[in-house]
Amino acid sequence: MTSQGARTRPRADPQAGRRTERVLAAERRIAFVAHLLDDLVAVPGTRSRVGLDPIIGLIPFVGDFIGSLLGTWIVLEAARFRLPGVVMVRMMLNVLVDFVVGLLPLLGDLFDAGFKANTRNLELFHVHGTDPGADTSGHAAFLAGILLILAGVAWAMAVVVGRLLAAVFGW
Numbered sequence: 001m002t003s004q005g006a007r008t009r010p011r012a013d014p015q016a017g018r019r020t021e022r023v024l025a026a027e028r029r030i031a032f033v034a035h036l037l038d039d040l041v042a043v044p045g046t047r048s049r050v051g052l053d054p055i056i057g058l059i060p061f062v063g064d065f066i067g068s069l070l071g072t073w074i075v076l077e078a079a080r081f082r083l084p085g086v087v088m089v090r091m092m093l094n095v096l097v098d099f100v101v102g103l104l105p106l107l108g109d110l111f112d113a114g115f116k117a118n119t120r121n122l123e124l125f126h127v128h129g130t131d132p133g134a135d136t137s138g139h140a141a142f143l144a145g146i147l148l149i150l151a152g153v154a155w156a157m158a159v160v161v162g163r164l165l166a167a168v169f170g171w
Contacts, residue, residue, distance in 0.1 A: 020130070022081075023081060023129045023130055026077055026078070026080070026081065026125070026129065027122070027125060027126060027129065027130075029077060030074050030077055030078065030121070030122050030125055031122055033070055033073065033074055033118065034074065034116075034118035034119050034121070034122040035051065036051055036052055037051045037052055037053040037067060037070055037071070037118045038050075038051040038053060038116040038117075038118050038119045039051050039116070039119065040052060048113075050113050051116075051118075052067075053067040053070075053071075053098070053102075053112050053113075053117075053118070054102075054109040054110070054112035054113040055109075057102045057108060057109045057112050058109055060105070061103065064099055064102040064103055064108070065099070067098065067099070067102065067112070068095055068098065068099040068102075070118070071094070071095040071098060071099075071117055071118050071121070072095055074091070074095075074118055074121050074122070074125075075088065075091045075092055075095060075121060077125075078091060078121065078124070078125045078129065081125075081129050082132075083124075083125070083128045083129065083132075084128060084132075084136045084139075086136050086139045086140050086143060087124055087128045087136060087139055089139075089143060090124060090139045090142065090143065091121045091124055091125075093143075093146070094115075094117040094118075094120050094121055095117055095121070097115070097117065098112060098115060098117035098118075101115070
């Protein structure tokens with residue numbers, strides 16, 4: 001029995017050790033794939049590294065699609081750990097940007113070599129997989145900015161289409 005002034009020890013979460021082991025195992029798997037895709041080979045004479053992603057991206061569409069499938073696997077692996085939604089959206093956006101820009105011949109492959117979406121997603125997993133309470137405000141602000149830009153582009157397109165219709169049909 002405890003007296004009124006005595007404090008009881010908080011109980012350790014028995015799942016915490018198991019979660020940490022699972023997170024570390026998943027992080028190793030994700031790190032392997034990210035390294036393979038983004039940092040496999042050192043570029044001679046530079047500090048840069050390049051992986052298979054920009055190399056297979058040289059095959060039009062198919063290479064970018066394969067790279068995106070592997071990048072999506074990383075996101076799905078991370079999703080098993082119930083990362084915050086805003087972090088998952090950021091990870092999916094990294095893969096989407098890597099895929100869409102990678103479709104551009106040669107320029108997309110150069111972008112792939114520098115953007116390293118899979119390494120970015122590994123870092124996001126590392127932060128939010130090991131600390132579920134990590135701050136996500138920066139990710140939320142980034143996504144809000146992206147939404148504002150998309151809204152501005154949609155508005156500008158609507159204005160241009162409206163002016164074209166007015167010029168053509170005299171509206």
